[in-house]
Amino acid sequence: MIHLNQVSFGYGKRNKLFENLDLHLEAGHIYGLLGKNGAGKSSLLRNMAGLLFPTSGRIEVAGFEPRKRQPAFLQDVFFLPEEIYLPSVTVDKYLSLMAPFYPKFDEQLFRAYIAELDIPQGNKLTGMSYGQKKKVLIAFALATNTRLLIMDEPTNGLDIPSKSQFRRLVSSALDKDRLILISTHQVRDLDNLIDAIIILEDSKILIKHSLDTISERLCFGTLPSIEYDNRVLYSEPSLRGYKAVFENSTQEESRVDLEHLFNAVIENPQRISQIFAY
């Protein structure tokens, strides 16, 4: 559904954030976009949503070019930014202002989400805490039923019970025609929720694979020792030896640890690209 061909982007001539990126994402999946601070995650998401324009190359989302910002495109995309600004109105007023832009908006669903997320109705949005505002927008975003839903750090500011509710709501909102793309630093918040991962670093995509493929090629577990074991890509000492990421030579399917995967990919980009080349 999303196709990036040779896309470059930067703020100013010398400051290139990414160069000649190729990326293809399919509907029916929840993608997690990971990267260090300043790697360009938010800029990449904004390029896809038509909020920023590539300096060269072509982006296509659901058959549209985001930079043209055609109404037919905009009504089928929702972008939840990391920093949110809401007007000084009640939830109802906000709905009557914003929902008409999204023809597939489901008000009943929105009310159900609001109730589940414990958001007081009748209050003005500006009188709510940061976490509550964020929850209103998450509920709105999910209820728009847009084919593309992009969320930039959606779990920032959520309290502990809300993170679990967030996973439940997003899981129930996925269907085969919808693509959900979430960027985050809080990988634990997305555990088991995303089924594919994209890691952006140093103006390149280091990895873009389903977690199924990753657990076929890589093993996540504890090793008694890591010396002389050339399968190891990343390790850290633990009580029972070393928690490690290593090449999967035994066809064992382990649970992908996103934090360890991230570190393995950042430390050994070349070996990762060899392992995933075939």
Place this chain on the structure above:
Amino acid sequence: MEFKDKQAIYLQIADYICEQILLGKWPPGERIPSVRDLATMMEVNPNTVMRTYEFLQNKEIIFNKRGIGYSADDQANNKILAYRKERFLTTELPEVFKNLYLLDIGIQELHTLYQKFIEEMYPLTK
């Protein structure tokens, strides 16, 4: 649901489903939760649960009736026991053997302990 660290999530969900069937909570022929409902309940990606259902379908533990949904097979209990046994023998037993070897525990000693364990834990079935 609380997931363990080591094993792939789709297999842990398979274990959960097998347990519900063995415990008689999901009797053969009756509809079990849909992929979507189970995914929401467990806060996991629906594609992961889909993989679990396909996996259990291949093992003929559950089956899919078009338009109705998934149910446990009539022979599900036997098939689950066979599948669990196979997995125990191939993945868990080697770990046990390794520890027995490292700790120098002989087969005779083990046999005695095993008998004692059965007598204490399951006196009625003996």
